[in-house]
Amino acid sequence: MKEIQKKWWHKSVIYQIYPRSFYDSNGDGVGDLQGIIQKLDYVKLLGVDVIWLSPIYDSPNVDNGYDISDYCSISSEFGTMEDMNKLLLESSKRGIKIIMDLVVNHTSDQHPWFIEAKKSKDNPYRDYYIWRDPVNGKEPNELKSNFGGSAWEFDETTNQYYLHFYSKEQPDLDWGNQKMRSSIWDMMNFWINKGIGGFRMDVIDLIGKDPDKQIKENGPKLHDYLQEMNQKTFGNKDLLTVGETWGATTEDGKLYSDPEGKELSMIFQFEHIQLDKIPGKQRWDLKKLELDELKQVLSKWQYALNEDGWNSLFWNNHDLPRIVSRWGNDREYRVESAKMLATLLHGMKGTPYIYQGEEIGMTNAAFESIEDYIDIETQNIYKERTAAGFSEEDIMESLYMKARDNARTPMQWSNATNAGFSSGKPWMKLNPNYPSVNVESALIESDSVFYHYQKLITIRKQNQTLVYGTYRLLDSEPNIYAYERILEDKKLLIVCNFYEPEAAFSYSTGSHSAVNLLISNYSHSSSDLKNITLRPYEAIMYEII
Numbered sequence: 001m002k003e004i005q006k007k008w009w010h011k012s013v014i015y016q017i018y019p020r021s022f023y024d025s026n027g028d029g030v031g032d033l034q035g036i037i038q039k040l041d042y043v044k045l046l047g048v049d050v051i052w053l054s055p056i057y058d059s060p061n062v063d064n065g066y067d068i069s070d071y072c073s074i075s076s077e078f079g080t081m082e083d084m085n086k087l088l089l090e091s092s093k094r095g096i097k098i099i100m101d102l103v104v105n106h107t108s109d110q111h112p113w114f115i116e117a118k119k120s121k122d123n124p125y126r127d128y129y130i131w132r133d134p135v136n137g138k139e140p141n142e143l144k145s146n147f148g149g150s151a152w153e154f155d156e157t158t159n160q161y162y163l164h165f166y167s168k169e170q171p172d173l174d175w176g177n178q179k180m181r182s183s184i185w186d187m188m189n190f191w192i193n194k195g196i197g198g199f200r201m202d203v204i205d206l207i208g209k210d211p212d213k214q215i216k217e218n219g220p221k222l223h224d225y226l227q228e229m230n231q232k233t234f235g236n237k238d239l240l241t242v243g244e245t246w247g248a249t250t251e252d253g254k255l256y257s258d259p260e261g262k263e264l265s266m267i268f269q270f271e272h273i274q275l276d277k278i279p280g281k282q283r284w285d286l287k288k289l290e291l292d293e294l295k296q297v298l299s300k301w302q303y304a305l306n307e308d309g310w311n312s313l314f315w316n317n318h319d320l321p322r323i324v325s326r327w328g329n330d331r332e333y334r335v336e337s338a339k340m341l342a343t344l345l346h347g348m349k350g351t352p353y354i355y356q357g358e359e360i361g362m363t364n365a366a367f368e369s370i371e372d373y374i375d376i377e378t379q380n381i382y383k384e385r386t387a388a389g390f391s392e393e394d395i396m397e398s399l400y401m402k403a404r405d406n407a408r409t410p411m412q413w414s415n416a417t418n419a420g421f422s423s424g425k426p427w428m429k430l431n432p433n434y435p436s437v438n439v440e441s442a443l444i445e446s447d448s449v450f451y452h453y454q455k456l457i458t459i460r461k462q463n464q465t466l467v468y469g470t471y472r473l474l475d476s477e478p479n480i481y482a483y484e485r486i487l488e489d490k491k492l493l494i495v496c497n498f499y500e501p502e503a504a505f506s507y508s509t510g511s512h513s514a515v516n517l518l519i520s521n522y523s524h525s526s527s528d529l530k531n532i533t534l535r536p537y538e539a540i541m542y543e544i545i
Contacts, residue, residue, distance in 0.1 A: 004468060005259050009198075009240040009351055010310070011467045013457045014099070015048040016355045018318045019056050019078055020064065021410045024422035031410070031421070033079035037090050042439065044094045046359055046450070047457035050240065051091065052200050054318055055101045056084070060110050062169040063376055064318075064408070066101075066202060067108035071187045088195050097197025099240055104184050105206045106170040113183075114171050121158050128180045129171050130163040130211055131155075143214055148380040151211075163211050165203075167376055175207045175225050185232040192233060198240035198265070205245040205252075217247035223255055226263040235262060242312055242351075243267045250304035257309035266310045266351060272297045273320060276327075276401075284381060284398040289327055291498050295473060295481055302349055302471035311350030315341060316358050321406040325364035329537065333500060334361055334437075336537040339452040339521035340496050343539035344481055346456040347494035349471050354453065356411055360442040361449040364406040365431045370396070372429050378403045414440040447523075455519050459541070463518075465490045479503045480534065491544035492518070497534035505532045514545040 004010075023035030033056065043051065055065035058073040065075070074081050091098050107114055116125035132140040132152070140161055143151040145168075152161040153168040163172045173180055188199070208222025209215060226243075234241060241264040243256055248269040256267045275293050278285040305311050315323035324330045328337030338361035346352050367373055370382050378399060385395050400406075405428070412434040413420030419434035431437075442450040460466050469485035469492060476482045479499045485492040497503045507529040509515060515527045520540045526532050529542070 004307070006468075007265070008238065009050070009265060011461055012050050012240070012351055013048045013346075013460060014050040014052050014240075014351060014353045015043055015046065015359075016052040016054065016317055016353060018054045018356060018408060020054075020427060021408050021421075022356055023411060023413065024424065024426070027423040028077070029422050029424040029427045030077050032077065033074070033083040033087050037083070037087050040090055040094055040096065044096065045454070046354075047454050047461070048354065049095055050097045050099060050197060052099045052242075052353070053101060055103060060108055060169065062108070062167050066103050067106070067110075067167070067170045068103050069108040069110040070112075072190055085194070092195070097240070099198040099200055099242075100191055100196050101202060102188065102199040102204075103202040104173065105203045106164065106166060106172045109169045109171055113180075117171075118155060118157055121160070127174055127177045128183075130174045130209075131158070131160045132163075132211070133160055141211070141214055143211060143216070147377050148384045163209075165206060165209075165216065172209070173207070175209075176221070181225070181228065182232075185229070188229070188233040192237060192239070196239075198234065198242075201241065201243040201264070203246070204243040204264075205247055217245075218252060223261075223263065226256070227261070230262045230264075239265075240351075241265045246270050250301060253301065253305055253311075254308045257305065266312045268312050268314065268317075269301065271301070282381075283402055284385065284395075286398055286401055291478065291481060298348070299471070299473045299483075302473075306349065306470055311348070312353060313345050313348050313350040314353040314355075315345060316355035316407060317353070318355070318407050319404050320355075321402055321404075322362055322364045323358070324361050325406070326401060327498075329500065330361075330363040333537050334363065335447075335449055336521055338449045340498070340537040340539035342449070342453055342456060343494065343519065343521065343541060344496045344498075346453075346460065347466065347483070347485065347492065347541055349467075349469065349485065352460070355407065357407075359450050359453040360412065360437060360439055362409075362412060362437060363431065363433060364400060365403075365409050365429070366400055367405070367429065368396075370399075373399060373403055373405045374428060375403065375405045375408070378405060412438040414438050452519070452521060459518055463492070463543075465492050465543075474507070476505055477503055480505055482507075493529070493542040493544055494540075495532070495534065495542075496539040497537055500536040502536070503534045505534055506530055507532075509544055516543040516545060517541075518543050 020031050022031040023039050024031050025034035056078045057068045058070035058075050059065045059068050113125045113128045116123050117129050139150050139152040145151045147166050154161050164170050205217045208219030210219045243264045245267045256264045276289045277283040278287050324338040409431045410421035410426045415435040419430050442448040465487040469487035472484045474482040480503050482495040518541045522538050525540050
């Protein structure tokens, strides 16, 4: 077996903060950097040692900060660069690293580069972006925006189209331009020199695009660009880098995350997250998750990157609905199913990510009106599907299950006014269940979802088998997901009932003589592995000695 080059982030657990919705310190209804600073002790109590910070740069906020107008300035609604420096200092005091969101597939149309680029075809910044002449008076080709409609927008000043894979206010950068790449390296080194712990790279698999061949993801030059990035910026630093790669295969995953390849630490791949959409259709076209498919996909990635890379482990982020509503039971068994999903994920090999509120079992918002969904993608899809003849009921059901706004409702700190998030009117409507689902109550209840996550994190930091052990899927009845983690003569057994009906499970310890129950989401779980009846959503992690 190939020996893994051990890294600090192998045993880390990362907590994603969406600043706008985390904590508002000044009463303007928008979360901010001072708010994050005030809640650092809460993050430390959870046990995580890395914060991934969603964008806090200057932005017109067409796409909630993922349209950046200045990479080296802080948006005034979040605070100042002085606040950012203090966040880095206070985090470091608590042993917490900050990784920044790197959005370099595109900029805002208000970025000085694009303002210049639009002026004329011979402007020095013109080739920072991708421009094409009309074809027969129309768009250059059939490329589509991920937010709906064409990926091409006509510019009357120069009579050319520019490319945008997201909103028309987010023009795509031309990574074939060496000068543009050098500008990106300078920006990245600015943040590295400030002392950040790394980068999460937004839709990084799109930077190698070839629009003329209608290639969006995994273009022919992608890995060349990433290797150059590694060499010019973080390659000789001990930083964590994770790339968002929606279209990655396991072979791509090895290219990205194999230490010999000198690219990234790990990637977010989304194959498991797309299992509840109808194949070949949009994610809004819903299908029921089949547990066997989830087993096969997660296992495939565990096996593929066992020696030649590293997995990221996640259910949630700012673009995804709350997992307890999506694949758990957010009503009668909200607590049990939230803990089960946590145990299933955190038992695997890789670096786990927790999205703010996941650790208290926050749920989807269940807004009844389209006006309450403010995300640009959701609004565009609502119009598109209404025009296509979908019923209001079907559209709203798909939004309840999949809209990005489900993850973006303000953090629920208490049962006080505005969930303790802000003394002013929150920028976005609150999830109405905040009186019962909130941090304050979670910290009082000794068996809350929060303390289950805290214990899972503690086990990871203390148990080498959980960090480096090989994964092996076990045969079980259809409603159970069971697997082993094996390191030399040590074993962990993780067994999860994914559904409400009780389910039977049996396991032979072989030559091992002792069974130690490490964590369970029920009190008094059985240690008789020959004959276990798992209760609704029951999840147990055993150490086999």
